[in-house]
Every structure is written in C-alpha cells, then in structure tokens.
Amino acid sequence: MRPVHLTDIDMVTRVLLAVPTVEWAAVARRIIQGARMADRYRKRFGQRHPVWVDGSLSAASAAQPGAVPPTRCHATYRQALIIVIDALEDSTTFDIVGKSLYDDYKAVVREERHGHDKSEIAQP
Numbered sequence: 001m002r003p004v005h006l007t008d009i010d011m012v013t014r015v016l017l018a019v020p021t022v023e024w025a026a027v028a029r030r031i032i033q034g035a036r037m038a039d040r041y042r043k044r045f046g047q048r049h050p051v052w053v054d055g056s057l058s059a060a061s062a063a064q065p066g067a068v069p070p071t072r073c074h075a076t077y078r079q080a081l082i083i084v085i086d087a088l089e090d091s092t093t094f095d096i097v098g099k100s101l102y103d104d105y106k107a108v109v110r111e112e113r114h115g116h117d118k119s120e121i122a123q124p
Contacts, residue, residue, distance in 0.1 A: 001036045001055055008057035009084055010069075016080040017067035024080060027064070028087035035060040036091070 012031050016024045039055025042048060053059035070077045 001032070001039050001057070004057055004088065008061070009081065009088075011058045011061035011066070012084045013077060013080045014066045014069060015061050015064045016083060017070070017077065018065050021079075024083045025087065028084050029091065031057065031060045031064065032087055032091045034063070 012028060015031065016027055019027050034052035035055055035057050038049035038052035038060060041052075042055050048054050051063055053063065
C-alpha cells in the first residue's frame, strides 16, 4: 500500500460514516486490503487496478460510496476515525478474510481489458 496521509484516513472515515456502525470495522479492513492489493497489482502489471485503483487509501475509498465531509469533528466522526486507525494498525499482512474483495465488483472486473482472470489477481 502506498504511504498513508491524513487525507487518506479522512477519506476512509467518511466512507464509514455512510454505512451502518456495525459494518465499520469490516468496511475499513476491506478498503485497506483493497489498497494493498491495488498497489501490488500496479507494481506487477504496471497499471491501475480495475476496482481499487492505484494503491492509495484515498483511491480505494473513492471506489466506495462516501459521506459528505463533516463540518466539524463530532463524536461519531471521532469514533469512525478510531476504527480506521485500529484497522491500519491491524493490517500488517495481506489477508483477505471472508468474501473476496471482488464479490461486489464482478461485473466491473469482467469488463476490464487487463487480460487476467480475477482469481489470478486476487492471489497474494
């Protein structure tokens, strides 16, 4: 994954604000894993990943529906921010747990011209 900046953390936090609270940890892990996979894909194939883009958290977050930026750092934003930082701390390995990062994007991946089967790309 590319270096993480404050803007990246804010973008992931905004995505969390757009989903139910019970899904926050899973969504944060999924975005981080997508960014890691996209960075590996970019390095290996020399092009952007069809779903997770360039390996930055901001780009991976942009692939998700996001909330409008908050006007202030309210309690809910701070709680989501903690989840994002915890997910970053726990994401030392490239580990896809549960459903594939591609499950919600199968149609998008099939449409890409990169010439590789999605199951090949998803392998670490």
